[in-house]
Amino acid sequence: MIEWTRPDFFDHALCSSPDVDRKLFFPEEAEKRGGKTDWSPARAVCEQCQVKTECAEWSISTGERDGMWGGLSPSQRGRIRRARDKIRPVTSLQPGWERDADLISYAVVELTRRLRESA
Numbered sequence: 442m443i444e445w446t447r448p449d450f451f452d453h454a455l456c457s458s459p460d461v462d463r464k465l466f467f468p469e470e471a472e473k474r475g476g477k478t479d480w481s482p483a484r485a486v487c488e489q490c491q492v493k494t495e496c497a498e499w500s501i502s503t504g505e506r507d508g509m510w511g512g513l514s515p516s517q518r519g520r521i522r523r524a525r526d527k528i529r530p531v532t533s534l535q536p537g538w539e540r541d542a543d544l545i546s547y548a549v550v551e552l553t554r555r556l557r558e559s560a
């Protein structure tokens with residue numbers, strides 16, 4: 442069994458508010474029944490959350506597979522992880538470039554999402 446450690450940023454998580462329905466962040470059940478996942482209600486909450494960046498980075502680095510975290514769906518996190526895997530071998534040649542790899546991969550996925558939404 443995998444042990445789950447509650448990250449510190451969760452103390453400031455907007456989704457921990459009693460006013461927010463946590464089920465918004467885990468709608469996969471609908472998808473499993475053949476429906477399409479609508480992440481927009483959860484993403485709207487994340488956009489207002491003060492720990493969005495920490496949350497997104499935590500979910501990517503821990504390999505979190507389910508739910509919406511930091512405004513990113515599971516497929517978006519997967520694309521970021523794959524982009525990082527491709528960029529890391531290049532950036533590891535230069536000390537201190539690992540963080541740049543993280544920023545570049547996040548920017549690529551975010552740009553792709555925005556282009557898709559504007560199409």
Ligand code: SF4
Nearest residue numbers: 454456487490496511
């Ligand atoms: S960014 Fe979204 S999932 Fe993460 S703590 Fe904030 S509201 Fe919750």
